[in-house]
Amino acid sequence: MKKNKIIHYKSIEILTDWANKRGYEVVIQNKLPDQLSFDDKTIYIHSRQGVENQVYSLLHECGHLLVSMSQKGFERSYPLYAYSANKRTERTDKYKVSLVAEEYEAWTRGKRLAERLNVPVDKKKFDKAMTDAVMSYLRWAGRFTTGYGNL
Numbered sequence: 001m002k003k004n005k006i007i008h009y010k011s012i013e014i015l016t017d018w019a020n021k022r023g024y025e026v027v028i029q030n031k032l033p034d035q036l037s038f039d040d041k042t043i044y045i046h047s048r049q050g051v052e053n054q055v056y057s058l059l060h061e062c063g064h065l066l067v068s069m070s071q072k073g074f075e076r077s078y079p080l081y082a083y084s085a086n087k088r089t090e091r092t093d094k095y096k097v098s099l100v101a102e103e104y105e106a107w108t109r110g111k112r113l114a115e116r117l118n119v120p121v122d123k124k125k126f127d128k129a130m131t132d133a134v135m136s137y138l139r140w141a142g143r144f145t146t147g148y149g150n151l
Contacts, residue, residue, distance in 0.1 A: 008051040011119045015058045018117060019043055022065060028054065036064045055119065056110075056129045063110030067102055096141040103137050104130075 016026040025042045032044045034057040043061045045054050107130040114121045 005051055007120055008055050011055045012051070012058060014117050014119055015055070015062055015113075018113070019062060019065065022069075024065065026058065034061060036061045038068070052122070052125065053129060056121070056126050059110030059114055059119070059121075059126075060106050060130075060133070061110075062113055063106030063108065064102075066109040066113065067105050100134065100137045100141055104134050107134065 012026075012028075019026050023041055024036075026045065027042055028045045028047045030047045032046065034046050035044050036042075037044065043058065043065070045057050045061070047054070049057065111121065111126065111130075113119075
């Protein structure tokens with residue numbers, strides 16, 4: 001096995017241990033997309049991406065956990081916290097802004113977590129993963145008509 005792969009698998013172990021200490025299980029599988037489930041306290045990471053991208057996805061999902069742990073502060077900063085939305089509010093611009101902001105914040109906190117835990121991150125690759133993910137949310141938000149027309 002290549003040295004980098006060993007480092008990435010070790011990083012997954014470190015992050016899994018971090019999540020476990022907070023009551024969350026990490027499951028690497030090929031059925032669900034990357035996601036944090038608060039209902040079953042599980043972080044799901046899709047196994048069909050390379051191991052380095054699994055690390056970055058896990059950092060991001062841990063970032064969501066960190067955002068949820070400081071929910072009050074996040075709610076003060078954004079007009080509508082994404083986790084507290086319902087079907088009616090999910091169509092609002094406030095919800096879309098909150099969701100995009102939270103996605104970005106989860107990437108930011110995940111990167112800081114990597115620094116705290118000494119998980120190595122290739123800055124260019126991490127930034128590409130973050131940019132691709134955040135842009136997908138921006139495209140999603142822009143598909144909806146707003147008070148200012150289509151974005």
